[in-house]
Amino acid sequence: MIHSVDADIDSHRIAARISQAIHEHRLAPGTKLSEEEVAGTFDVSRTIVRAALQRLAHDRLVELKRNRGAYVAQPTVREAREVFEARALLEPRTARSAAERAGPADIALLRRHIDEEHAAMHDDDAGRALYLSGLFHIEIARIADQATIAAFISQLIARSSLIIALYWERRRALCESHSHHALLAAFEQKDGARAEELMTSHLVDLLASLDLRRPPAGARSLKEALALSTGRLR
Amino acid sequence: MIHSVDADIDSHRIAARISQAIHEHRLAPGTKLSEEEVAGTFDVSRTIVRAALQRLAHDRLVELKRNRGAYVAQPTVREAREVFEARALLEPRTARSAAERAGPADIALLRRHIDEEHAAMHDDDAGRALYLSGLFHIEIARIADQATIAAFISQLIARSSLIIALYWERRRALCESHSHHALLAAFEQKDGARAEELMTSHLVDLLASLDLRRPPAGARSLKEALALSTGRLR
DNA sequence: TGGGACAAGATTGTATCCAATTCTGTCGGT
DNA sequence: ACCGACAGAATTGGATACAATCTTGTCCCA
Numbered sequence: 001m002i003h004s005v006d007a008d009i010d011s012h013r014i015a016a017r018i019s020q021a022i023h024e025h026r027l028a029p030g031t032k033l034s035e036e037e038v039a040g041t042f043d044v045s046r047t048i049v050r051a052a053l054q055r056l057a058h059d060r061l062v063e064l065k066r067n068r069g070a071y072v073a074q075p076t077v078r079e080a081r082e083v084f085e086a087r088a089l090l091e092p093r094t095a096r097s098a099a100e101r102a103g104p105a106d107i108a109l110l111r112r113h114i115d116e117e118h119a120a121m122h123d124d125d126a127g128r129a130l131y132l133s134g135l136f137h138i139e140i141a142r143i144a145d146q147a148t149i150a151a152f153i154s155q156l157i158a159r160s161s162l163i164i165a166l167y168w169e170r171r172r173a174l175c176e177s178h179s180h181h182a183l184l185a186a187f188e189q190k191d192g193a194r195a196e197e198l199m200t201s202h203l204v205d206l207l208a209s210l211d212l213r214r215p216p217a218g219a220r221s222l223k224e225a226l227a228l229s230t231g232r233l234r
Numbered sequence: 235m236i237h238s239v240d241a242d243i244d245s246h247r248i249a250a251r252i253s254q255a256i257h258e259h260r261l262a263p264g265t266k267l268s269e270e271e272v273a274g275t276f277d278v279s280r281t282i283v284r285a286a287l288q289r290l291a292h293d294r295l296v297e298l299k300r301n302r303g304a305y306v307a308q309p310t311v312r313e314a315r316e317v318f319e320a321r322a323l324l325e326p327r328t329a330r331s332a333a334e335r336a337g338p339a340d341i342a343l344l345r346r347h348i349d350e351e352h353a354a355m356h357d358d359d360a361g362r363a364l365y366l367s368g369l370f371h372i373e374i375a376r377i378a379d380q381a382t383i384a385a386f387i388s389q390l391i392a393r394s395s396l397i398i399a400l401y402w403e404r405r406r407a408l409c410e411s412h413s414h415h416a417l418l419a420a421f422e423q424k425d426g427a428r429a430e431e432l433m434t435s436h437l438v439d440l441l442a443s444l445d446l447r448r449p450p451a452g453a454r455s456l457k458e459a460l461a462l463s464t465g466r467l468r
Numbered sequence: 469t470g471g472g473a474c475a476a477g478a479t480t481g482t483a484t485c486c487a488a489t490t491c492t493g494t495c496g497g498t
Numbered sequence: 499a500c501c502g503a504c505a506g507a508a509t510t511g512g513a514t515a516c517a518a519t520c521t522t523g524t525c526c527c528a
Contacts, residue, residue, distance in 0.1 A: 009300075050347055051288060054285060054288060054289070055288070055292065058289065058292045065420070066243075079381075079382065082380055082381060082382040082383070083382055085380055086324075086380070086381065086382050086383050086386065089321055089323055089324055089328075089383070090320075093323055094323075124275070145318055146315055146316050146320070147316060148313065148316040148319070148320050148390075149316065149319065149320050149323070152320065152386055156382075169341075
């Protein structure tokens with residue numbers, strides 16, 4: 001599962017931790033990631049942190065502004081559409097082939113993911129639920145045994161997490177577990193065609209649950225966040 | 235075209251140069267990229283080079299071996315299949331939407347690419363022809379106006395270049411320009427469906443022109459290269 | 469002659485240092 | 499009171515120095 005990467009061990013670990021924090025919505029889009037602060041948190045030198053931030057920047061999870069530091073990315077509306085466009089090309093066919101290949105162990109694993117997702121939901125830990133929901137998709141790519149595509153999907157799902165943080169319409173119920181259950185059923189029956197359809201509509205639903213009209217909803221800088229939350233200033 | 239990246243300017247430039255060299259088959263798979271050597275070549279410090287190599291490693295163009303340096307990647311047979319699998323998911327639909335969106339300027343640009351490709355071919359500069367042939371695909375993704383997908387395709391094409399270096403069967407004529415001409419015709423007629431079909435079969439042809447049975451054809455290390463080229467060792 | 473141990477050299481990994489740029493707060497002018 | 503200029507502080511960018519690891523060559527012994 002964890003294929004030991006021969007590249008920078010620590011920077012990999014730090015990038016993974018930050019990535020997970022973003023995924024769980026514990027780091028909001030726009031948050032500044034000061035090199036020294038991160039270095040202090042993980043007790044390494046800035047050199048390592050810089051490598052980690054570069055890696056995250058390459059995955060579009062953070063944006064590096066020259067001489068100004070690293071910030072958790074804030075996908076634009078356009079980027080949001082592009083991410084879901086890419087997912088629409090990759091995930092349905094991948095789900096199909098995963099459904100056709102899935103063995104009992106794979107299905108058990110997926111079921112465990114869904115259960116954990118439920119548990120997190122019940123604990124009102126929406127962040128963790130979102131993270132697990134992402135893992136579900138990544139797991140499917142892994143089952144399809146396509147590491148290259150899985151890497152792409154991982155990146156897209158991480159970015160989706162940011163998009164959800166910015167654009168999710170609270171009004172609409174997201175209710176991912178329903179779609180995931182349906183997908184699991186298709187997997188159990190090795191019904192690739194149905195898995196492909198379900199994944200397609202799942203992605204459509206997800207996109208539909210976003211409000212991609214004008215405004216990037218979330219707090220992007222502390223200043224702006226306060227300005228917005230307190231109504232007009234003064 | 236060149237949207238000024240706010241991240242490391244020099245490291246971006248160096249990564250691009252190395253990437254192009256790989257693309258043009260001027261750097262063979264397995265070649266070691268010594269930090270100091272690269273640093274000397276571009277007259278910068280190792281710091282910059284390390285950033286560039288990390289970037290290339292993220293794109294799977296080089297492999298970073300801990301404490302042992304950076305080497306031009308040598309995709310396995312499995313990776314080769316995966317890359318073309320991913321291309322098969324992304325490129326046809328992208329070609330379709332590009333064909334439907336392409337304006338006269340886009341078509342002129344594509345035609346210029348094909349012409350340059352011909353010229354390179356005529357000059358017997360197979361490396362440059364291959365590079366331009368890759369640019370043709372990337373240009374299509376750009377026309378489709380999907381930056382995210384375009385980035386994925388760019389990476390896949392770069393890796394394809396390595397795959398071709400390792401697995402291309404010289405016997406079979408590659409004759410990319412023929413396929414590219416046909417695609418261009420579909421673009422001129424704004425025939426998205428046809429463009430999608432043509433791209434699919436183009437990719438199938440490309441994959442078919444490779445010899446993905448056992449052996450990774452190219453020279454991977456100097457030692458092994460000599461061992462192979464001189465027959466049995468003394 | 470072949471193989472293993474050891475030492476010197478070379479290369480990468482990380483930390484630290486200094487320069488360059490940006491940010492912040494203050495001052496002075498209008 | 500508002501705006502711009504300027505100085506100091508803080509932060510990032512890049513180079514260098516040192517430590518850790520690997521490679522290479524030699525020597526000794528079986």
